[in-house]
Amino acid sequence: MSIFDSSLISAAFWIAKGTGLTVALIVGAMFLGLIVGLPMAAIQVYGPRWARFLVMVYVWFFRGIPILVLLFLFYFGVFSPLEAWLTKFFGVRINLPFLASVTTLGLASGAYQSQIFRGAMLSLHMGQYEAALSLGFTRLGALVNIILPQALRIAIPAWANEYSILLKDSAIAYVLGTLEIMSRIKLMVATFHMHVPFYILAGFIYYFLTWLGIKALKKLEAKTRIPGLGSDGDAHFPEANEEIGTDERLEENPNAKPVPKPA
Amino acid sequence: MSLELNKVAPAVGAESETKRSQPLLEANRISKTLGGKLILDDVSLSLDRGQRKILIGPSGGGKSTLLKCIHFLNPPDKGDVFLDGKSAKDMSQSNISAFRQEIGMIFQDFNLFDHLTAKDNVAIALRKVKKQPKAAARARAMEELDKVGLSDKAELYPAQLSGGQKQRVSIARAMAMEPKLMLLDEPTSALDPELIGEVLQVIADLAQGGMTMLMVTHQLDFVKHLTDEIIFMENGRIVEQGNPGVLLDAQSNSRTSLFCAKLTQLSSKKWTPGNFM
Numbered sequence: 001m002s003i004f005d006s007s008l009i010s011a012a013f014w015i016a017k018g019t020g021l022t023v024a025l026i027v028g029a030m031f032l033g034l035i036v037g038l039p040m041a042a043i044q045v046y047g048p049r050w051a052r053f054l055v056m057v058y059v060w061f062f063r064g065i066p067i068l069v070l071l072f073l074f075y076f077g078v079f080s081p082l083e084a085w086l087t088k089f090f091g092v093r094i095n096l097p098f099l100a101s102v103t104t105l106g107l108a109s110g111a112y113q114s115q116i117f118r119g120a121m122l123s124l125h126m127g128q129y130e131a132a133l134s135l136g137f138t139r140l141g142a143l144v145n146i147i148l149p150q151a152l153r154i155a156i157p158a159w160a161n162e163y164s165i166l167l168k169d170s171a172i173a174y175v176l177g178t179l180e181i182m183s184r185i186k187l188m189v190a191t192f193h194m195h196v197p198f199y200i201l202a203g204f205i206y207y208f209l210t211w212l213g214i215k216a217l218k219k220l221e222a223k224t225r226i227p228g229l230g231s232d233g234d235a236h237f238p239e240a241n242e243e244i245g246t247d248e249r250l251e252e253n254p255n256a257k258p259v260p261k262p263a
Numbered sequence: 264m265s266l267e268l269n270k271v272a273p274a275v276g277a278e279s280e281t282k283r284s285q286p287l288l289e290a291n292r293i294s295k296t297l298g299g300k301l302i303l304d305d306v307s308l309s310l311d312r313g314q315r316k317i318l319i320g321p322s323g324g325g326k327s328t329l330l331k332c333i334h335f336l337n338p339p340d341k342g343d344v345f346l347d348g349k350s351a352k353d354m355s356q357s358n359i360s361a362f363r364q365e366i367g368m369i370f371q372d373f374n375l376f377d378h379l380t381a382k383d384n385v386a387i388a389l390r391k392v393k394k395q396p397k398a399a400a401r402a403r404a405m406e407e408l409d410k411v412g413l414s415d416k417a418e419l420y421p422a423q424l425s426g427g428q429k430q431r432v433s434i435a436r437a438m439a440m441e442p443k444l445m446l447l448d449e450p451t452s453a454l455d456p457e458l459i460g461e462v463l464q465v466i467a468d469l470a471q472g473g474m475t476m477l478m479v480t481h482q483l484d485f486v487k488h489l490t491d492e493i494i495f496m497e498n499g500r501i502v503e504q505g506n507p508g509v510l511l512d513a514q515s516n517s518r519t520s521l522f523c524a525k526l527t528q529l530s531s532k533k534w535t536p537g538n539f540m
Contacts, residue, residue, distance in 0.1 A: 228420050
C-alpha cells in the first residue's frame with residue numbers, strides 16, 4: 001500500500017497530519033470530559049445521596065479499569081455494533097476508530113475531571129453558596145453564577161495536569177487504528193526500518209504539544225486571576241495585604257501620596 | 264467615627280400598636296437536629312414590622328442555626344416560618360428562593376463573592392435574580408455602596424478590602440434586594456476592634472431607617488439602644504426574653520444580666536495569666 005510517497009519529506013507531512021488528529025482527539029476528549037465531569041462534580045458536592053452514589057459508581061468504573069481495556073471494551077462492545085447498525089439502517093459510515101477513541105478517552109477523563117472540579121468546589125467556602133441562596137438565587141443559579149466562575153479558576157492548574165496526562169494517554173489509541181501520531185510513527189518505523197529517529201520524533205511532538213497546552217493554560221490562569229487573590233491563597237502575595245494598609249492610611253490622611261500598587 | 268446612638272428613630276412597630284394582628288415574621292415551634300444533636304428545641308419568636316430584636320447567649324446555644332432555619336438555608340426539622348403570614352414550609356424550590364429574597368442575611372465572615380468587584384457583588388443578584396439590565400443594576404449597586412460609604416471602593420475585589428469594608432459591602436448587597444427584614448449573624452465578631460465601629464455605624468443607620476432586624480451579637484453596649492427586645496438563648500431554647508432595660512438591670516438577677524456582666528468583666532479585666540483562670 002502506498003499511503004505515502006517513500007520520501008522522508010512527505011512522511012513528515014503525513015505525521016503532521018497525525019498530529020492534527022491527536023490534537024482533535026485531545027480537544028474532543030477534554031471537552032467531553034468537561035461536559036461529563038462538571039455536573040458530576042456539582043452532584044458530588046451539592047447533590048442528593050442517590051445521585052452521589054451513581055456518580056461514585058461511574059468514577060470508580062473509569063478509575064479502576066486501564067485505558068487500554070476500556071478502549072477495546074468500547075470499541076467492540078459499543079461502537080462496532082453501533083456502526084453495523086448505522087450502516088445497515090441508514091447507510092451512514094462513521095470514523096469508527098476515532099469516534100471510539102474520543103469517546104472512551106473523554107468519558108474516562110470525565111471521571112478524573114469530576115474529581116478536579118469537586119476539589120475546586122470543596123475548596124470554596126460553603127458560605128459562598130449560602131450567601132448566593134440567601135440573595136434569592138436558585139440552587140442552579142448559585143452554581144452557575146457564583147460557584148462555577150470561582151471553581152473553574154481554581155481548577156485550571158489541575159486541568160492543565162489532566163491535559164498533559166490525557167495527551168500522552170492518547171498515544172494508546174493507536175491500538176484501535178486511529179491514525180494519530182503514534183500509529184503513523186509505527187507505520188513509518190515499519191516502512192523505513194528506522195526505530196530510534198522516529199521514536200525521538202514522536203517524543204518531541206508529544207513534548208511540544210504538552211509544552212504548548214500548559215503554556216496556554218498558564219496564560220489563561222494569569223488572565224483570569226482575581227486581583228488580590230493568589231490562585232493558591234494570599235500567602236504568596238503579600239502585596240495584596242499591603243494594599244489594604246495603603247487604603248486605610250489614605251482614609252486618615254487624604255493628602256498622603258498613594259503608594260503605587262504592585263503590578 | 265462617632266456613633267450617634269441617641270438619634271435612632273423609635274421603632275415603627277411601636278407606632279402601629281393597633282394592627283398587631285399579623286407579625287411580619289413568625290417562627291413557630293422550630294426544632295432542628297444536626298449531627299444527632301438537638302440544636303434547636305421548640306423555639307418560637309416573632310417580629311413586627313420595624314421591630315429590632317437581639318439574640319444573645321453562650322456559643323453553641325443555637326443562635327446562628329435559628330437564623331439559618333428562619334432563612335430556610337437550613338430548613339427546620341419541625342415547625343414553620345411565616346413571612347407576612349405566608350408559610351415557608353411547603354413552598355416549592357422557586358418559591359423558597361423568592362421567600363429568601365425578601366429576607367436579607369448578613370454573615371459573620373461576610374461571604375462576599377471573591378471573583379467579583381464590590382460593585383458587582385452588589386449588582387449580581389439584581390441582574391440574575393431580579394433580572395434587571397446590567398446598567399440599571401450597577402447604578403443601583405453604586406447607590407447602595409454610597410450609603411455604606413464605599414462608593415470609592417466599588418472597583419476593588421474583596422481580597423483588596425479590609426474586614427470592615429467587606430462587611431459594609433455585604434450589607435449593601437443585602438439591602439439592594441430591598442428585603443423586608445434583615446437577619447444579622449454576629450456581623451462584627453470577625454473584625455479587628457478598630458474596624459467594628461464602621462460596621463456598627465452602618466447598622467445604626469439601617470435601624471434609623473426603620474429596618475426590621477433580628478441580630479445575633481455580643482456588642483450589647485452598642486445595640487441595647489437600638490433594640491426593642493433581648494432574647495437569651497441557651498441549649499437550643501429561649502431562656503429569657505424581654506425589654507433590654509429590664510433584662511440588663513444588674514438587680515434583676517436575670518440570666519441575661521449575669522451573662523452580660525461576665526462579658527463586660529472579661530473585656531475590662533487586665534489580661535494576666537493569673538486572673539485568666
